[in-house]
Amino acid sequence: MANGIAxxxxxxxxxxKKGFTAWALTTDHKRIGIMYLIxxxxxxxxxGVTALLMRYELLTPELDFFSTTTQYNVAFTLHGSxxxxxxxxxxxxxxxxxxxxxxxxxxxxxAFPRLNLLSYWVYLVGTVILMTALAQPxxxxxxFYTPYSVETGTNVILITLGVFVLGFSSIxxxxxxxxxxxxxxxxxxxxxxxxxFIWASYATAILQLLATPVVGITxxxxxxxxxxxxxxxxxxxxxxxxxxxxFFWFYSHPAVYIxxxxxxxxxxxxxxxxxxxxxxxxxxxxxxxxxxAIISFFVWLHHMFVSGISETAAAIFSFxxxxxxxxxxxxxxxxxxxxxxxSIEFHSSMLYALSFIFLFTxxxxxxxxxxxxxxxxxxxxxxxVVAHMHYVMIGGTVMGFFGALHFWYPKWFGKTFNELTAKAxxxxxxxxxxxxxxxxxxxxxQGMPRRxxxxxxxxxxxxxxxxxxxxxxxxxxxIMTVNLIAGIFSRKVPEGNPYKSLSLEWQMPSPPPHxxxxxxxxxxxxxxxxxxK
Amino acid sequence: MSTTTADHTxxxxxxxxxxxGEAVTHDAAKFGMWLFLGTEILxxxxxxxxxxxxxxxxxxxxxxxxxxxxxxxxxxxxxVLLFSSFTMALxxxxxxxxxxxxxxxxxxxxxxxxxxxxIVKYFEYAHKFEDHIYPSKNxxxxxxxxxxxxxxxxxxxxMIIILALLGMNMKGKFVKGRYTPVxxxxxxxxxxxxxxxxxxxxMYLIG
Numbered sequence: 001m002a003n004g005i006a007x008x009x010x011x012x013x014x015x016x017k018k019g020f021t022a023w024a025l026t027t028d029h030k031r032i033g034i035m036y037l038i039x040x041x042x043x044x045x046x047x048g049v050t051a052l053l054m055r056y057e058l059l060t061p062e063l064d065f066f067s068t069t070t071q072y073n074v075a076f077t078l079h080g081s082x083x084x085x086x087x088x089x090x091x092x093x094x095x096x097x098x099x100x101x102x103x104x105x106x107x108x109x110x111a112f113p114r115l116n117l118l119s120y121w122v123y124l125v126g127t128v129i130l131m132t133a134l135a136q137p138x139x140x141x142x143x144f145y146t147p148y149s150v151e152t153g154t155n156v157i158l159i160t161l162g163v164f165v166l167g168f169s170s171i172x173x174x175x176x177x178x179x180x181x182x183x184x185x186x187x188x189x190x191x192x193x194x195x196x197f198i199w200a201s202y203a204t205a206i207l208q209l210l211a212t213p214v215v216g217i218t219x220x221x222x223x224x225x226x227x228x229x230x231x232x233x234x235x236x237x238x239x240x241x242x243x244x245x246x247f248f249w250f251y252s253h254p255a256v257y258i259x260x261x262x263x264x265x266x267x268x269x270x271x272x273x274x275x276x277x278x279x280x281x282x283x284x285x286x287x288x289x290x291x292x293a294i295i296s297f298f299v300w301l302h303h304m305f306v307s308g309i310s311e312t313a314a315a316i317f318s319f320x321x322x323x324x325x326x327x328x329x330x331x332x333x334x335x336x337x338x339x340x341x342x343s344i345e346f347h348s349s350m351l352y353a354l355s356f357i358f359l360f361t362x363x364x365x366x367x368x369x370x371x372x373x374x375x376x377x378x379x380x381x382x383x384x385v386v387a388h389m390h391y392v393m394i395g396g397t398v399m400g401f402f403g404a405l406h407f408w409y410p411k412w413f414g415k416t417f418n419e420l421t422a423k424a425x426x427x428x429x430x431x432x433x434x435x436x437x438x439x440x441x442x443x444x445x446q447g448m449p450r451r452x453x454x455x456x457x458x459x460x461x462x463x464x465x466x467x468x469x470x471x472x473x474x475x476x477x478x479i480m481t482v483n484l485i486a487g488i489f490s491r492k493v494p495e496g497n498p499y500k501s502l503s504l505e506w507q508m509p510s511p512p513p514h515x516x517x518x519x520x521x522x523x524x525x526x527x528x529x530x531x532x533k
Numbered sequence: 534m535s536t537t538t539a540d541h542t543x544x545x546x547x548x549x550x551x552x553x554g555e556a557v558t559h560d561a562a563k564f565g566m567w568l569f570l571g572t573e574i575l576x577x578x579x580x581x582x583x584x585x586x587x588x589x590x591x592x593x594x595x596x597x598x599x600x601x602x603x604x605x606x607x608x609x610x611x612x613v614l615l616f617s618s619f620t621m622a623l624x625x626x627x628x629x630x631x632x633x634x635x636x637x638x639x640x641x642x643x644x645x646x647x648x649x650x651x652i653v654k655y656f657e658y659a660h661k662f663e664d665h666i667y668p669s670k671n672x673x674x675x676x677x678x679x680x681x682x683x684x685x686x687x688x689x690x691x692m693i694i695i696l697a698l699l700g701m702n703m704k705g706k707f708v709k710g711r712y713t714p715v716x717x718x719x720x721x722x723x724x725x726x727x728x729x730x731x732x733x734x735x736m737y738l739i740g
Contacts, residue, residue: 111561175568183561184553213572217579224679229669232583238594238672243586247579 011513013414027113030512032120033099034412039124040091041481047082048477050075055436055470058463061455072453073139074154080142085163086127088393089255092262092401093208094123094173097201099412101177103505103512104195106186106521111179115172123169130162141451143252146233146244150225157226160219167216170258174208177201186504188523195503195527196285200265203289207254207261207296215251218244245307249300257296260360260392261289263400264331267353270407271335273501274350275342278528281334288327295324305376314373321371328364332357347499348422352403355430359395363388366441381451384444387437394433402429405484410494414511417487425483428476435469503527559713566717570724573687577728580680584735587672596740598673601666603657607737610653611729617646618726621719624698628707628715636707636715640699643722647692654685680732684725691725694718 014030023031054075057065066072098116102109110116138156140149149156181202185194221232222244231237233244264285272279279285301309301317335357344350366388370376379385410416439462444450448459455463497506504521505512553561588595624639661667661674668678698718701707707715 112565171569171572175565175572178568179561179565182564183557209568209572210575213576214579217576220683221579221583221679224668224675228667228675230675230679231669231672232675238587238591240586240590243583247582 011509013509013511014514015413015511016514025117027109027117028514029098029102029110029113029116030412030516032116033095033097035120036090036095036098036123037412039127040087040095043082043086043127044091045477045481047079047087048474050079050082052470052474054079055467057453058455059467061457061460061463063453066453069453070139070154073141073451074137076451077138077141077159078134081130081138081159081163083393084142084255084259085166086130088259088397090123090166090170090173091259092266092397092404093177093201093204093258094119094169096197096262096266096401096404096408097173097177097204100197100408100505101180101201102184103508103516104198104503105181105184105189106504106517106523107180107184108516108520110176111183112176116176119169119172119176122172123166126162126164126166126169128162129165130159133158133162143248144219144222145248146222146225146241147235149222150234157223160222164216164219164223167212167219170208170212174205174212177205178209181205186517186520186523189504190523192283192286193523193526194286195265196268196279196282197262197265199286200261200268200289203293204258204261207258207293210297211251211254211258214247215255218247218251221247242304242307242309245304246300249303250297253300253303254293254296256392257292260396260400261292263356263397264289266400266404266407267335267356268331269503270349270353270403271338272528272530273407273499273503274345274347274353275339276345276530277338277342278530279334280337280340281330282526282528284330285334288330291327292324295320295327299324299371302371302376305373306380318371318373318376322368324371325364325368332361332364346423347406348419348426349403349405349407351423351426351430352399352406355426356396356399356403359391359399359433363391363393363395366391379444381449382444383440383448383450386450387440387444390433390437390440394437402426402480407499408505409484409487410498411505411510411512413488414493414509415487415490416492416494416498417483417490421479421483425476425480428472428479430476432469432471432473432476436466436473437469439463439465439469502529555711559716562713562717563720566720570720573724573728577680577683577731580676580683581731581735584676584680587676588739591672594671595673598671599736599739601661601664602677602737603660604737606653606657607733610650611733613646613650613653614726614729617643617650618723620646621722625712625716625719628702628712631708631710633702633705633708636702637699640695640702640715644692644695644699647688647695650688651685651692654681677736680736684728684732687725687728691718691722694721 014028023035026032053065054072057063057072057075059065063069063072066075098110101107133155136155138144138149138154138159139152140154140156144156144160181194181198221230224230225232225234231239233239233241235241268279268285299317299321301313302321305314305318366384370379370385370388406417406422440448443459443462443466446459448455448462494510496508496510499506504523504527507521508517620639620642624636624643627635627639666674668675695718698715701714
């Protein structure tokens with residue numbers, strides 16, 4: 001490894017300048033990435049607390065913690081909306097994407113740095129609008145299904161307006177990243193040498209670009225429907241409530257992949273480093289992200305199998321849904337093949353990456369159950385769906401996100417955290433997550449419907465187990481958060497490239513210099529040439 | 534990954550310059566705008582999908598109520614916007630040829646066309662409101678107000694962009710060869726025009 005970009009002892013780190021405006025008005029992609037990271041982490045923790053409250057309510061079959069069922073409905077609406085729109089959709093894509101994309105492709109910034117800053121502020125405005133809605137929050141669930149969302153007296157308009165504004169941020173970020181990857185790659189950084197995180201971010205950006213405007217117009221129509229007394233989605237006025245579901249899922253199913261594809265990218269970066277092997281099936285992993293992105297636009301009807309759609313359409317969409325499993329499985333098998341005969345080191349980030357493979361596979365396979373038409377009719381709107389969704393979103397995306405936090409931490413801050421504590425918190429997160437959500441598969445199979453504050457006594461033991469699990473999970477995340485924050489104030493300074501990674505972002509000092517590269521590097525080999533040299 | 538630095542290569546000057554090259558910026562900005570236009574089409578695509586659904590469901594309603602729309606004003610506005618696209622194209626052409634005065638003239642004409650469109654549209658809406666025809670009247674009018682209203686917002690944004698371009702032109706930015714903004718702004722204006730070209734027949738020329 002020719003160390004052409006060796007540390008200069010007198011460089012100025014991107015963290016050097018202090019002060020509010022130096023952050024708030026920065027066009028440095030690294031700072032914007034860190035600002036996203038802090039903001040989304042805040043919303044993640046907030047949404048996590050609402051989840052703990054819901055689980056606490058579910059300890060007993062009766063309504064005891066919340067005083068009305070509407071409060072419970074508000075809690076799950078907040079949990080879903082915050083998690084989906086304010087943490088997980090912009091989450092990895094915007095925070096890690098911003099920080100890593102220019103570093104990984106050998107550029108000094110994204111293509112439109114000022115637009116990038118604008119995207120962050122638009123995102124923040126969206127969150128502020130949402131926060132004002134908290135005074136009287138919606139109780140519709142994060143899906144805002146009509147006609148209920150039109151009829152309810154709670155504040156649906158503000159919360160959807162917040163999400164609408166957020167969409168702009170998502171679109172602008174996606175556009176920025178696509179142009180960056182096309183136009184700003186360093187000399188020699190050909191498409192087939194790109195790190196897989198870049199491929200994943202690129203596929204994600206395309207989805208953001210193509211799907212987000214549709215949810216934008218949907219939410220706009222919903223806002224107009226409520227404020228101007230229109231009847232697009234109201235059968236009494238000649239409208240069609242199914243149209244809302246079609247619109248909503250046309251965005252929200254691809255959005256599932258906006259949430260999870262960046263995590264695929266993270267896993268593809270972590271595994272070869274700690275297995276000390278070249279990634280297996282590079283092109284298969286890269287292109288399967290696109291296969292997933294494309295297929296994801298043709299499966300949305302599988303959310304609506306019991307909404308009164310035509311049986312032919314349902315059968316076709318059931319088949320198309322199964323197709324998604326193929327590119328997804330290609331990725332999983334390639335990661336496993338990368339691990340095969342590797343010299344594996346169990347760094348905390350690697351533990352998260354390995355849990356990702358295990359948990360995401362469960363989430364993916366239960367997704368195939370739900371995609372099967374006949375089975376879905378039985379399982380629809382039960383805890384089985386809740387468990388599946390959380391295995392994909394927490395077991396998949398959040399595990400990937402936590403892995404990334406531990407993996408790139410020394411890169412971001414030039415500091416490191418306590419590795420033993422990190423491993424301990426990983427153990428609690430892993431165990432807590434499974435104890436929380438695995439019983440929900442059985443509850444759902446036995447008919448426990450989602451979104452209910454009260455339930456028949458037969459489900460109590462499973463619910464109690466699930467709630468205990470949520471406490472373990474909460475404790476694990478709490479310890480992890482404390483450990484990561486404490487790391488910033490520690491004096492431990494890691495080596496510039498602690499994992500001996502070959503990827504471009506590690507071939508520079510940590511934290512990176514303000515300007516990334518004094519000289520734009522010329523790339524002569526691909527990123528994953530482990531064990532060759 | 535093996536890397537070397539770009540020192541002592543032809544890229545030397547570029548690699549040390551902290552901005553991007555003019556050519557890269559130009560390409561990137563145009564590419565970015567095309568991507569953004571794609572999202573605009575999907576935004577309106579949702580409305581067009583709703584239109585298709587409801588027109589298939591209630592063909593008579595659409596034929597019946599479209600007669601109340603002011604066809605003459607619609608036709609007039611269509612020609613105004615078409616003409617404005619032509620003048621916008623000329624503005625881009627003259628900016629590229631560094632003719633500052635002509636660029637100003639054609640940008641100004643384009644702006645005035647946008648204003649005329651808005652004024653005519655204002656009278657159309659006002660007339661409808663006088664007759665107590667609001668979006669809540671029926672699905673057809675809901676679609677009419679939503680699509681033309683959203684388009685109107687785009688016209689206003691386009692006019693603001695043109696004002697900004699006029700300012701840049703006055704400062705002589707395009708004369709120095711940095712005409713990327715006018716080209717990108719032009720793309721946006723053409724999209725605003727294009728959407729109207731679809732909206733007009735769908736709303737005014739049914740049956």
